[in-house]
Amino acid sequence: MRYLPPQGTTTSRLFRIGVFAVSVGLALALPSYGQVSPEEHAQHHPGAATAGPPSATPPAGPMSGMMGGGGMGGMGEMMEQMHGPPPKELYPSLMALPELPPERRAGLERQAHGRMQAGTALLSEGLDQLSRSAPGDDFAAMQAATARMREGLAQFESGLAAHRALAEGTSPRNVALQWFKREMSLLPPAGTAGEAGSIGVSWFHGFVMVALVAFAAAMIAMYFSKMRRAARLLQGLTGGGPPGVAPEAAAPPVRSASSAVGQAPPGDAARTAAGRRWSGRLRVARIFQETPNVKTFRLMNPLGGVLPFAYLPGQFLTVAVPVDGKPVRRSYTIASSPTQQDFAEITVKHEPGGVVSGYLDERVKEDDLLEFSGPTGSFTFTGRECKCILLIGAGVGITPLMSVLRYLIDRSWPGDIFLLYGCKSPRDIIFREELEYLQHRHPNLKVVVTVTRPEGTGWAGPTGRITKELIAQSVPDLASRYVHICGPVPFMESMKKALAELGVPAERIKTEAFGPALGRPEPTSPSAVATAEAPATGVALPTLTFSASGKSAPLPPDKVVLEVADEIGVEIDNSCRVGTCGICRVKLLAGEVTMAVEDGLEPGDKENRIILACQAKSAGDVTVEA
Numbered sequence: 175m176r177y178l179p180p181q182g183t184t185t186s187r188l189f190r191i192g193v194f195a196v197s198v199g200l201a202l203a204l205p206s207y208g209q210v211s212p213e214e215h216a217q218h219h220p221g222a223a224t225a226g227p228p229s230a231t232p233p234a235g236p237m238s239g240m241m242g243g244g245g246m247g248g249m250g251e252m253m254e255q256m257h258g259p260p261p262k263e264l265y266p267s268l269m270a271l272p273e274l275p276p277e278r279r280a281g282l283e284r285q286a287h288g289r290m291q292a293g294t295a296l297l298s299e300g301l302d303q304l305s306r307s308a309p310g311d312d313f314a315a316m317q318a319a320t321a322r323m324r325e326g327l328a329q330f331e332s333g334l335a336a337h338r339a340l341a342e343g344t345s346p347r348n349v350a351l352q353w354f355k356r357e358m359s360l361l362p363p364a365g366t367a368g369e370a371g372s373i374g375v376s377w378f379h380g381f382v383m384v385a386l387v388a389f390a391a392a393m394i395a396m397y398f399s400k401m402r403r404a405a406r407l408l409q410g411l412t413g414g415g416p417p418g419v420a421p422e423a424a425a426p427p428v429r430s431a432s433s434a435v436g437q438a439p440p441g442d443a444a445r446t447a448a449g450r451r452w453s454g455r456l457r458v459a460r461i462f463q464e465t466p467n468v469k470t471f472r473l474m475n476p477l478g479g480v481l482p483f484a485y486l487p488g489q490f491l492t493v494a495v496p497v498d499g500k501p502v503r504r505s506y507t508i509a510s511s512p513t514q515q516d517f518a519e520i521t522v523k524h525e526p527g528g529v530v531s532g533y534l535d536e537r538v539k540e541d542d543l544l545e546f547s548g549p550t551g552s553f554t555f556t557g558r559e560c561k562c563i564l565l566i567g568a569g570v571g572i573t574p575l576m577s578v579l580r581y582l583i584d585r586s587w588p589g590d591i592f593l594l595y596g597c598k599s600p601r602d603i604i605f606r607e608e609l610e611y612l613q614h615r616h617p618n619l620k621v622v623v624t625v626t627r628p629e630g631t632g633w634a635g636p637t638g639r640i641t642k643e644l645i646a647q648s649v650p651d652l653a654s655r656y657v658h659i660c661g662p663v664p665f666m667e668s669m670k671k672a673l674a675e676l677g678v679p680a681e682r683i684k685t686e687a688f689g690p691a692l693g694r695p696e697p698t699s700p701s702a703v704a705t706a707e708a709p710a711t712g713v714a715l716p717t718l719t720f721s722a723s724g725k726s727a728p729l730p731p732d733k734v735v736l737e738v739a740d741e742i743g744v745e746i747d748n749s750c751r752v753g754t755c756g757i758c759r760v761k762l763l764a765g766e767v768t769m770a771v772e773d774g775l776e777p778g779d780k781e782n783r784i785i786l787a788c789q790a791k792s793a794g795d796v797t798v799e800a
Contacts, residue, residue, distance in 0.1 A: 289333030296326025511580035568661030765796035
């Protein structure tokens with residue numbers, strides 16, 4: 175589907191403007207004494223009143239007006255009446271004009287006036303023909319009309335030059351020189367009164383130049399306006415946005431490869447570029463099989479060109495896939511480098527029973543379109559924070575670390591980059607070939623990979639989990655480095671403890687946990703929820719009411735609002751379910767709640783009683799807008 179303007183509308187309007195500009199320019203350019211009626215001419219030249227108008231043969235083209243056509247040809251005929259055959263040079267002929275007898279002057283004036291009238295008639299016919307042909311886009315007729323106008327102008331100029339030579343009677347050299355320069359499109363002599371403007375260009379040429387510039391500017395403006403309208407139409411069809419849109423300002427911490435939670439150190443502000451949150455479609459251009467259960471999906475702008483958003487290394491996108499007719503959302507870290515502006519890649523592990531990861535692994539094919547939103551997140555590192563970085567990851571938690579590593583290498587960052595990566599077996603090492611290549615090519619990159627199940631694989635590297643001893647052996651000057659950790663929650667907790675024992679300050683550590691380690695609630699039947707009571711006391715549980723859907727259910731103290739909504743079929747958008755993405759924000763209409771994690775809230779949300787459904791718990795009755 176594309177926008178097509180009505181045929182001929184724009185072109186016709188533009189040519190009408192051009193015809194009007196040419197008409198006004200000619201009207202302003204033609205001297206007033208050229209418009210002489212036969213009666214006025216007869217009053218000044220009684221002897222010429224009875225003479226019939228001479229025939230005027232139109233010149234073959236613009237140059238023929240000077241080289242024997244309407245211009246020089248007319249002058250030649252007049253010179254022949256005065257002196258017999260015309261001389262080859264124009265200047266001797268005009269220099270002899272003051273010596274003509276009166277009767278030959280009168281005949282020459284009649285012939286000159288006749289050429290001026292014939293030229294005026296041709297100009298009028300040409301303008302009429304141009305006005306008629308412009309609305310219909312008859313380009314051949316337009317070209318013929320402009321040729322007729324040039325012929326008429328050449329005839330008029332030849333008669334006018336002879337008139338001036340006869341009327342002024344002085345300085346015939348200057349008259350001849352001016353006529354010659356006009357025929358050759360040359361500037362008149364400097365200082366000649368009435369022929370040149372303030373910048374040395376004749377007023378006629380100046381007007382024509384201004385008209386042409388205005389015409390060109392109008393065409394350029396119309397072109398860009400049409401391109402913008404077409405781009406907006408395509409963006410509306412695909413959900414895309416304009417290129418270069420930066421990530422959301424002050425966004426919450428990032429997810430890792432499978433719906434992760436970010437835990438930024440106290441006082442560490444979110445480092446995202448200023449901009450707005452983007453949402454739309456991306457095309458799956460390529461799919462790479464990284465390990466038996468991990469795939470990388472390369473995402474590109476369906477309109478072509480650069481991505482419709484910008485992002486920082488370590489941020490994430492949220493994908494929505496249709497499951498049973500309803501969109502289900504999950505967040506995945508962008509594993510590619512922001513320096514690759516034409517694409518972004520997410521690396522997804524197919525978890526057993528995973529709804530979205532299973533959909534991506536089993537049903538998505540190359541060239542499919544998927545709905546995304548984002549990017550957002552603060553688990554980022556750009557190299558400006560310090561001169562060295564230690565990245566520690568486990569399993570699919572390497573994805574945000576890989577984005578940072580690729581970004582620093584692409585920009586030839588001079589600092590040291592250490593990566594400690596733990597996997598179950600050698601076949602589970604994600605990006606193994608690329609890591610080996612990058613380490614060989616870049617001496618400032620040090621990669622240590624350890625596996626817990628090397629049996630029967632021929633693995634010759636470190637084995638076991640990442641320990642305090644392995645960290646101390648692999649990374650010098652540890653206390654001076656920034657550390658980013660991503661992996662399951664128990665893994666991160668053990669790493670933070672080991673780093674603290676090695677003297678790394680807590681404010682230099684950032685962590686990122688991915689969703690599968692956190693677990694997800696199992697569906698519970700509504701009847702079980704409705705009959706749930708506190709067994710110890712027999713006191714009824716608080717009631718959670720959803721105002722928009724008109725449903726309500728008991729709210730146990732160990733469950734959050736989002737879990738109860740899932741159980742009774744109330745739709746609340748969500749993704750990470752750990753309080754950081756902010757997608758499950760709802761308005762609290764009555765009651766009070768507590769939230770263990772509030773990273774997903776935006777400035778002003780608390781004042782407006784906005785809560786995170788995935789974190790909100792309460793000991794009393796609660797009403798939310800959902």
